[in-house]
Amino acid sequence: MVCGGFTCSKNALCSLNVVYMLVGLLLIVVAAWGKGFGIVSSIHIIGGVIAVGFFLLLIAIVGLIGAVHHHQVMLFFYMVILFIVFLFQFGVSCSCLAMNQGQQEKLLASSWGLMSTDTRISLEKKLDCCGLFNNTEQQREFVADMNMCPAPCKQNGSCITCGLKSLQHASEALKILGGVGLFFSFTEILGVWLAMRYRNQKDPRANPSAFL
Template sequence: MRWRGPGPVVSGFPALPRDRPLVSLLLIGIAAWGIGFGLISSFRVVGVAIAVGIFLFLIALVGLIGAVKHHQVLLFFYMIILLLVFIVQLSVSCACLALNKEQQSQLLEVGWNNTNSARTDIERNLNCCGFRVFDPNEVCSSDCFRSHQCQPCAPIIEEYSGMVLRFVGGIGLFFSFTEILGVWLTYRYRNQKDPRANPSAFL
C-alpha cells in the first residue's frame, strides 16, 4: 500500500516501529541466553530484561497498528510513550557518560554488597574473590579459591566498567535521538489525511 503525502514522512515512519520489535526480541533473547549458559543466575535481572523487552515490543506493536490503520488515538499514545522513553533513556545515557572513576567505584561497591547472586556470577566468571581484599575465610565460587591464590574483583571490574558505561551511554544516546525522531515523524504522519478515506467526505 502506498501512502500519499511527503515522501520522507510516509516512507520513514513505518521503518521506525519495525525496528522496535527487533530490539525487544534481542533483549529477551540475550537474557534467556545468559541464564541458559549460566552467565546470569539472578532471576531478578533476567526478569527485568524480559519485562523491558516485552514493554518495547508492545510499544512497537502500538506504533505498527497505528501506522497501518492510521489510527489517531493509537498514534497519539505511541507518540507520548515514545517521548517518555526518550526522556528516561536520555537521562540514563547522560548519567552513564558523566560518571567519573570515583563514582563508578562507589556504585560498584554498593551493588557488590547488595546483590549476592550477581556477586557469585562475577566471582565465577572473572575467577576472583572478594571486592577489595581477598579473604580466604569467606566462601567463594571461583576456581582459584581452591588454591587460595585469588585476586580481588574490584580491579578487574573497574578496568572494564568505564568502557562499558561509555559504550552503553553512547548506544543509549543514539537510540534516544532515534526516538525523538520517531516522535517527530509520528506527529507529522498523524496530521496527514488518511489515504483510504473518501476524498469527497467532509473532514
C-alpha cells in the same frame, strides 16, 4: 516510482519503528548481560535501561500497528509515550556515560558489604575470582574473603579480584548502553514529528465523507 506524501510518511514511520524495536531489544540484551555478572547488577541504572528498552519495544509495536492502519488514537498515544520515553532514555543514557570508575567502585563496595558469606562464595565461584578489592581500606575483609574463596583460580594462585572483573564488565556495559541509548534517543524526536505529520494527513483510501 516516487511515492506520495501519505505513502512516504507511512513507510518512513514503519521503518523507524522497526529500528526502535531493534534498539529496544539491544538495550535489553546488553543490560541483561551486564546484570548477569553478579555485583554489576548493583548498579541500578542498568535496571533502568532494561525498563527503557522494554517500553521502547512496546511503544514501537504500537506505533507500527498505528502506522499500518492509520489509527488516530494509537498514533496520538504513540507520540505522547514516545516523547516520555525519549526524556527517560536521554537521562539514563547520560547517567550511564557520566558514571566514572570511582562511583562504580563505591556502588560495588556497598553491595559487597550487604552480601551474605554464602552469596559471596557463590559469586566468587561463578566468576572465578576472589575478594572484592585488595586495598588498605578493605584489607581485613579481603583477607577473610581469600581464606574462604572456593574459586578454581585459587588452585593456580593467579586469582584476580571480583571487583576488577566486575568493573571491567560494568564499564563495557555502561559505555554500550549509554552510547546506543543517547544516539537513538534523538531519533525519537524525529519519530514524534513524523507521527504527528502522518496522523494529520488524509488517507487516500478512506471514504471522503468519513469523519477523520
